[in-house]
Each structure stands twice: as C-alpha cells, then as structure tokens.
Amino acid sequence: MPNHVVFDVVGTCVSFDAFYRTIDQTLGPQLRSHNITAQTLGFTWMTNAELQFTFLSISESYKPYKLVLAELFYQTLHMIGVTDPHAFATPEQRDACVEGYSALELRPGTRDCFAKLRAAGFTVWCLTTGDTARVRGYFERAGVDMPLENFLSCDTAGVAKPALAAYRPALDKLNEADAAGEKWFAAAHLWDVAAATKVGFRGAYCTVYEKEGSYKVFDAGLDVRAESLEEMAEGIIGSSK
Incomplete structure (x- = not known):
C-alpha cells in the first residue's frame, strides 16, 4: 500500500538565500547607505507580498504571487524607511531582484x-x-x-x-x-x-x-x-x- x-x-x-544574494548584488551599496541589509528588505518584501496575496485570495480577487511581489517593491521600500523609493531603485533593478526569486x-x-x-x-x-x-x-x-x-x-x-x-x-x-x-x-x-x-x-x-x-x-x-x-x-x- x-x-x-x-x-x-x-x-x-x-x-531564500539566492533571493537575498541577488538583492545584495543589485542594491547592496544603496541599502547599506540606509543601514538596511538585503535580508531585511527581502524578508519584509516577501512578507508584505504574502500578506496582500492572501488578502486578495480571501476577497476572491486572486492574482499570481510573482505579480504581487513585483507590484509591492516600492511600497515595501517606503515602509522600511526609504523616503523616495523610485529615486532609490530603477524598475530594472526591481525586476532583477524579482528574478532572483526565480533563482532560488x-x-x-x-x-x-x-x-x-x-x-x-x-x-x-x-x-x-x-x-x-x-x-x-x-x-x-x-x-x-x-x-x-x-x-x-x-x-x-x-x-x-x-x-x-x-x-x-x-x-x-x-x-x-x-x-x-x-x-x-x-x-x-x-x-x-x-x-x-x-x-x-x-x-x-x-x-x-x-x-x-x-x-x-x-x-x-x-x-x-x-x-x-x-x-x-x-x-x-x-x-x-
């Protein structure tokens, strides 16, 4: 049986090590200038995405997780103390970090x-x-x-x-x-x-x-x-x- x-x-x-590593390779110096580690951004970003992904599901408004993750990048930067997220990181840098999630x-x-x-x-x-x-x-x-x-x-x-x-x-x-x-x-x-x-x-x-x-x-x-x-x-x- x-x-x-x-x-x-x-x-x-x-x-998640590869995700954190990609964030550090892409944004490391910028993050360190704000006293933020790559793991701090990565974990907070994932947690924000997972929370809102779940809320979408509960409200019967489901969206794929990867879309949610990308969309919440700048919001997460703002929440961890970056005052001008769009000046801090380009869309290309965001996308590179998202691709790091695919390289786990x-x-x-x-x-x-x-x-x-x-x-x-x-x-x-x-x-x-x-x-x-x-x-x-x-x-x-x-x-x-x-x-x-x-x-x-x-x-x-x-x-x-x-x-x-x-x-x-x-x-x-x-x-x-x-x-x-x-x-x-x-x-x-x-x-x-x-x-x-x-x-x-x-x-x-x-x-x-x-x-x-x-x-x-x-x-x-x-x-x-x-x-x-x-x-x-x-x-x-x-x-x-």
Whole structure:
C-alpha cells in the first residue's frame, strides 16, 4: 500500500538565500547607505507580498504571487524607511531582484529527504503557491527528480494557502487515486502544516527555516517534528503503517 507525502516547496525544500544574494548584488551599496541589509528588505518584501496575496485570495480577487511581489517593491521600500523609493531603485533593478526569486536553490537535505521517502515506498508530491514551471525549475537545476505530474499549484484553484480550500484538492486527488494509503503534508512553515492537518493530512514540521516554532499560536496536531529535512523523512517513515 503506497503512502504519500505532499511537500510545501518555497521555504521548505528551497531556501531564500539566492533571493537575498541577488538583492545584495543589485542594491547592496544603496541599502547599506540606509543601514538596511538585503535580508531585511527581502524578508519584509516577501512578507508584505504574502500578506496582500492572501488578502486578495480571501476577497476572491486572486492574482499570481510573482505579480504581487513585483507590484509591492516600492511600497515595501517606503515602509522600511526609504523616503523616495523610485529615486532609490530603477524598475530594472526591481525586476532583477524579482528574478532572483526565480533563482532560488534547493536546501542541501532535500535530495536525501526525497530519496529516503521513495526508498520506503512513498510517493512524493509538491503543493505550491507559485506556478509549477518555475517551481519545478528549482528541482531541475539541482538535478533532483520531481515529475511535473506530481506538482499541484494553488494557482489552479485560485486560492492561497493557508485557506483550507487550497489543501482539499490535493487531498482529494490522492484519495481518489489511493484511498487506503497515508497522506502526509510536510513543511517548514508551522502555519502551513497546521492548516493541512485540519483537512485530514498527517502533519510533519521541519524547523530548518523558522527555527523557533510558534506552537502556542498554531495548533498543528503534529505527528513529526524535526530539525532537518532528512530527520523529518525518517520521522514520517517511522510513524507510518
């Protein structure tokens, strides 16, 4: 009886280091003149984009995440203390930074994590907010096999995580194909795992990104908690039938 693990991709399998690095290469001296680091801008920019992306989804006005990210660049600069954002950075510099988001790289443990699960008979899936072609590119560049048919995107449903409607189609798809097998959701965002468990997934959380899980905020009903992706894979395998 095959079991299944659905992974969040960006933040979980993929780190943001390349995004921060691109911002520093593009805007580093300008940022430092304002005592702002590339990671400060990158994290604040992503957080602003994710917040408003989610608000768009809730208000049934869904837009692709990459569009939202680009549109909020100058607003984010203003919010972190740049008084004249359009004089600070050109549209070409903004676009170069956005492309850095497409150049994200897999975490070192992703390959071994997937290999352990597949060797134990699990089918590995990915559920992402981004478009599948871009997200699959992260795996292709790293030489990690991830079939296109095993990618599921919130863009298809037109709703953003963590709305429960973003997870249900993935669970329904797996149940239609294999009602008996276990269905896991694995992520490095505690809010992501918490939402997935509400629709019926078993939950696995890795602290590789957040480091400090906000356990008093999110009631995740976790089956597995681990510090690395490889350790998470071992926990899923050990906790399954």
